Amino acid sequence: MNSLETLDLSNNKLSGEIPEHLAKSCIVLRLLVLSHNNLEGQIFSAANFNLLSLLRLQLDGNHLIGKIPECLSNSSDLVGLYLSDNHLSGRIPSWLGNMLELVDLIMPNNHLQGPIPLEFCQLQNLQVLNLAENNISGDLPSRFSPPQIQQVHLSKNKLEGQLKDAFFNSSSLVTLDLGYNRFSGEIPNWIGWLSNLTYLILTHNNLECEVLHLLCHLERLRLIDLSHNNLSGQIPHCLDMTALHDNYDVAFNTTSSTAGGPSGSPMGKEETVEFTTKNISYSYQGRVLTYMSGVDLSCNKLIGEIPHQIGNLTRIHSLNLSYNNLTGSIPSTFSNLEQIESLDLSHNNLNGKIPPQIIELYYITFFSVAYNNLSGKTLARIAQFSTFEEISYRGNDLLCGLPLPKSCDANGSLALAPKASTDIEEDNNFMDMDIFYINFTASYIVAVLTIAIILYVNPYWRRTWFYLVETWMTSCYYFIIDHLPKGFRH
Ligand SMILES: *[C@@H]1O[C@H](CO)[C@@H](O)[C@H](O)[C@H]1NC(C)=O
Ligand SMILES: *[C@@H]1O[C@H](CO)[C@@H](O)[C@H](O)[C@H]1NC(C)=O
Ligand SMILES: *[C@@H]1O[C@H](CO)[C@@H](O)[C@H](O)[C@H]1NC(C)=O
Ligand SMILES: *[C@@H]1O[C@H](CO)[C@@H](O)[C@H](O)[C@H]1NC(C)=O
Ligand SMILES: *[C@@H]1O[C@H](CO)[C@@H](O)[C@H](O)[C@H]1NC(C)=O
Ligand SMILES: *[C@@H]1O[C@H](CO)[C@@H](O)[C@H](O)[C@H]1NC(C)=O
Ligand SMILES: *[C@@H]1O[C@H](CO)[C@@H](O)[C@H](O)[C@H]1NC(C)=O
Ligand SMILES: *[C@@H]1O[C@H](CO)[C@@H](O)[C@H](O)[C@H]1NC(C)=O
Ligand SMILES: *[C@@H]1O[C@H](CO)[C@@H](O)[C@H](O)[C@H]1NC(C)=O
Numbered sequence: 001m002n003s004l005e006t007l008d009l010s011n012n013k014l015s016g017e018i019p020e021h022l023a024k025s026c027i028v029l030r031l032l033v034l035s036h037n038n039l040e041g042q043i044f045s046a047a048n049f050n051l052l053s054l055l056r057l058q059l060d061g062n063h064l065i066g067k068i069p070e071c072l073s074n075s076s077d078l079v080g081l082y083l084s085d086n087h088l089s090g091r092i093p094s095w096l097g098n099m100l101e102l103v104d105l106i107m108p109n110n111h112l113q114g115p116i117p118l119e120f121c122q123l124q125n126l127q128v129l130n131l132a133e134n135n136i137s138g139d140l141p142s143r144f145s146p147p148q149i150q151q152v153h154l155s156k157n158k159l160e161g162q163l164k165d166a167f168f169n170s171s172s173l174v175t176l177d178l179g180y181n182r183f184s185g186e187i188p189n190w191i192g193w194l195s196n197l198t199y200l201i202l203t204h205n206n207l208e209c210e211v212l213h214l215l216c217h218l219e220r221l222r223l224i225d226l227s228h229n230n231l232s233g234q235i236p237h238c239l240d241m242t243a244l245h246d247n248y249d250v251a252f253n254t255t256s257s258t259a260g261g262p263s264g265s266p267m268g269k270e271e272t273v274e275f276t277t278k279n280i281s282y283s284y285q286g287r288v289l290t291y292m293s294g295v296d297l298s299c300n301k302l303i304g305e306i307p308h309q310i311g312n313l314t315r316i317h318s319l320n321l322s323y324n325n326l327t328g329s330i331p332s333t334f335s336n337l338e339q340i341e342s343l344d345l346s347h348n349n350l351n352g353k354i355p356p357q358i359i360e361l362y363y364i365t366f367f368s369v370a371y372n373n374l375s376g377k378t379l380a381r382i383a384q385f386s387t388f389e390e391i392s393y394r395g396n397d398l399l400c401g402l403p404l405p406k407s408c409d410a411n412g413s414l415a416l417a418p419k420a421s422t423d424i425e426e427d428n429n430f431m432d433m434d435i436f437y438i439n440f441t442a443s444y445i446v447a448v449l450t451i452a453i454i455l456y457v458n459p460y461w462r463r464t465w466f467y468l469v470e471t472w473m474t475s476c477y478y479f480i481i482d483h484l485p486k487g488f489r490h
Helices: 020-025 070-074 094-098 118-122 189-193 213-217 250-255 286-291 308-312 332-336 356-360 383-387 422-457 459-483
Strands: 006-008 031-033 038-041 056-058 063-066 080-082 104-106 128-130 135-138 151-153 158-161 175-177 182-186 199-201 206-209 223-225 230-234 272-277 280-285 294-296 301-303 318-320 342-344 351-353 366-368 373-377 398-400
Touching: 070 094, 094 118, 189 213, 199 272, 223 272, 272 294, 272 318, 280 286, 308 332, 332 356, 356 383, 422 459
Parallel strands: 006 031, 031 056, 038 063, 056 080, 080 104, 104 128, 128 151, 135 158, 151 175, 158 182, 175 199, 182 206, 199 223, 206 230, 223 294, 230 301, 294 318, 318 342, 342 366, 351 373, 373 398
Antiparallel strands: 272 280
């Protein structure tokens, strides 16, 4: 079919190799889409490659092996290369850096090795670079900063070195995902210039930083994961991301993550961002990603107090400050975090009382202040807070009240003698009576219904039952007659 321009056989169960004739004869083929099949073998063999007009090659979700074929370098108009979820190996070819039209380079979840070639600095049109979950090592190429790039996913590799001058000029960046690598040194200043940055994932690296205030002026930032690093210093007061304020325009907010690129199906382009909330790591994609918001600074060396301005983040869904060395008390402004679902302040050095206003958080499904130095009463066990057990509060020696085994005295501090726990017991009795009445009514209805159903279904028992009732009525009648005073009898 040597006039064929578009071939899309994606989402089938095709197996075997990509036929050689296809690459040889379909010389005007522009779009080749074979995603999500069971194709095996190498991508193309070098000998007969004539797909010189190729604009987009989508082979994601197959079982392809071998290297990225060099013959592809002849398709110099290539705009999108989608090879994710295969078993490709070898180094990232440096000729990819000469494909100057490239907009989307998406090859996560393969076995690619070696460094990112220096030639990538020539890719001025690149908008999406996704090489996550490979085996890529070395430093980022110095001064690698495609001016139009919007998404960078390099997580789960073995990249190292400092982040000094990569992406320094990529002001259109929306997603920067460098988690699970070995980056070290300071979080660079240029992060503060990326005015469109929305998702910042630097978890599981070795980054240091005295001051996080770089992040303060990024108006669109919605998801920050800096957990498992070597961050020190205080949480800056100005860290109240505008995107999470009440009055921030959502419509404007949700459009910002759709990358450009060639028209047509977005298959293989769906952006994925991993984030841990409610003690589980989730992969967020598509629309759900545009609604997710959170800050994870856990497992660092942050000190000082939690700034009360954090309470301005009324749209935040998840906040994790656990495993730091934070001191001071929990700000009562946390009660403004109306949409929060997961709040983890465990393993710090917080003291004082838990502000009782926090029980106004109606969406919360994970809450932990365990292993701090908090004192006073636990939160009242009403609404969502009745679902949190001892594990949410444990490890605070001076905390008392249910669900902890220690009870409080009349002032709401830890009771030394067990006798002073009357008001809690009253509460319990009250609850018990309520439940008892409900339970009693329910049981009564069930019993009556059961008898009625049995009688309805079984005619023999029904007859026996009515016979019994008749007998009782007769005996009652005579009993009453016998015992009534003489005057009433007639
Ligand atoms: C990464 O490379 C190392 C050797 O360099 C190899 O042992 C390991 O299996 C590779 N991992 C993947 C996921 O390819
Ligand atoms: C930021 O994103 C908006 C659209 O979401 C776009 O119009 C603007 O040009 C971007 N800013 C930069 C510096 O790229
Ligand atoms: C963390 O930073 C401190 C200095 O602030 C340094 O002494 C220490 O070695 C770093 N830890 C790691 C694991 O890099
Ligand atoms: C969090 O999950 C781990 C297992 O993944 C579990 O051991 C731990 O108890 C959980 N923590 C809480 C506070 O539920
Ligand atoms: C908070 O972070 C710690 C360490 O990264 C993690 O173990 C925990 O599950 C996170 N908490 C929540 C609620 O996700
Ligand atoms: C942030 O919260 C503080 C009080 O905690 C308040 O004074 C301030 O006005 C708030 N800022 C915004 C922009 O809402
Ligand atoms: C936490 O900070 C206190 C002082 O504020 C210090 O004495 C303590 O050593 C720190 N702990 C850790 C684990 O860094
Ligand atoms: C815990 O808090 C109490 C006061 O509530 C204070 O006396 C004590 O020193 C604190 N302990 C630590 C280890 O910070
Ligand atoms: C109702 O009573 C039964 C029997 O005592 C008991 O097992 C059950 O837990 C009670 N139900 C409630 C909601 O308390």
